[in-house]
């Protein structure tokens with residue numbers, strides 16, 4: 001409805017000029033910026049059904065695949081209890097009953113973390129889980145193992161008791177022999193404390209995140225005895241595969 | 249010695265040149281047992297399974 005207040009557009013006649021259509025995909029396809037390249041790489045390597053799959057092949061239904069997640073769960077508890085210890089401080093965890101308890105759960109979750117990690121490592125070793133371009137997954141596992149050991153080591157150094165002092169003075173000669181002792185000084189409590197409560201937890205967390213993303217990128221490795229498919233493991237899948245030519 | 253002291257030496261077992269603390273031995277045995285159980289125990293079939 002037109003009223004006196006609303007100006008009327010003059011009708012100049014003819015068809016309206018076509019609006020040039022630019023496909024968003026075309027622009028992204030040729031976007032040479034870092035963002036554009038990163039976007040293409042991520043979408044290609046890690047599409048949603050790889051990043052967050054809601055199904056796994058039937059061979060994953062085995063307890064041996066649970067230990068990686070067990071290690072993650074323990075790591076979450078290690079970091080959470082470590083945060084509580086850090087926020088409340090040594091006077092709390094050395095002198096109060098609750099402080100002692102949380103301190104102990106911190107140690108016990110570390111024990112579980114290593115226990116799960118080692119069983120996970122055995123499992124992956126006997127499955128030769130580095131097959132099919134998964135070598136970086138394996139290597140990130142090795143690195144996470146190594147960095148976790150250093151994190152645990154610095155934890156033992158900062159107990160502020162004779163045990164911690166003993167460990168530091170047993171370790172110093174080995175570290176000095178490699179030359180690293182000049183910079184990573186196990187007798188320097190402040191330095192070891194900083195490594196233990198900031199740098200190493202961040203490092204372990206980052207490596208584990210990378211490890212899990214790599215697992216997701218490649219999918220779970222098929223068992224040694226199956227070629228490309230896991231159809232032979234489930235009779236109903238085999239029937240499906242042979243009747244409709246699905247090679248899954 | 250206080251129960252909470254981490255500085256206690258612990259119990260060691262030794263056979264010739266080989267020695268191990270009982271606590272460490274237990275952890276290793278537990279890992280071996282869990283590994284074997286993980287291989288033989290059936291995995292519960294999920295409700296969402298097809």
Ligand code: HEM
Nearest residue numbers: 065068069071072117121124129138141142144145220221
């Ligand atoms: C910080 C400790 C670790 C955590 C939290 C962790 C976590 C995981 C998770 C959640 C998975 C997928 C589920 C599974 O198969 O269990 C996985 C897979 C894998 N892990 Fe680890 N892992 C750790 C250490 C290691 C170590 C020490 C190795 C070996 C040196 C390793 C090698 C692998 C490999 C090769 C796969 C891929 C298996 C496949 O594609 O089927 N991981 N890890």
